[in-house]
Amino acid sequence: MKSAEKALSLLKRLGDPPYELGLKELAEEVGIGKSGTYKLLESLRRQGFVIQDASRKTYHLGPLVLRLGNVYSQYKGIGDIALPVMESIMERTDQSITLSIWEGERAFAAYKRTRPGKVYDAIDFIGKSLPINAGASAMALAAFQDPDRIRLILEKVALEKRTPYTITDKERLLEEYEKIRNRGYSIEDEVFNLGDFSVGVPIFDRNNAVWASMALTAPKAEASPSNIEMWIQILKNGAEEISDKLKFRH
Structure with missing residues (x-):
């Protein structure tokens, strides 16, 4: 080597x-x-x-890795487009918003917008890889990759059980991915962190491929049926706005 x-x-x-x-x-x-x-x-x-x-x-x-990551995401055209949308969603929902990117065989956290004291406010995970069996953004990304490719990835990785509700059975996880594809969004109920509830949506590029996703994370106590329905619709609208702008970028 x-x-x-x-x-x-x-x-x-x-x-x-x-x-x-x-x-x-x-x-x-x-x-x-x-x-x-x-x-x-x-x-x-x-x-x-x-x-x-x-x-x-x-x-x-170190910091240079983060800087290079920012350059990459700007090159892909996602940063300057997505951040205003994320900011708007945060203002409307008063919840934490994250955007993740799929690269190679993994999901990475790229951006977050959150208010002081809210979920993820004090957690620095930007630029880090995310488990593909936990977290609404990573689950939304993995679900919309090629199923055969995901099977190969799952054969090579050990699935971390972050909470008692995290799926570690690979066949069950593949079934969950199929559900996400069919309904168009992911739901994460204390799967990544106890006490947290998240919903995530894919962001399609002009080739109808998914290499980015956006998620909203809130305290589980605030995840009422009406709020969940509202969050999903707001996220979908935001993802469509980002997707439409990306299609004209390149």
């Missing part, structure tokens, strides 16, 4: 939970010698790709 490939392997590993690992763990998981791993991490640290926590002796992704 070339040095560039080794460095990218380290960055990809730090992009997955738990997002922070020590030198020994990184070397073992990526399959690189400890001394070689250290040299690569030092090079990445100097360039701003990773940050070392001296007290914990661990590494996590």
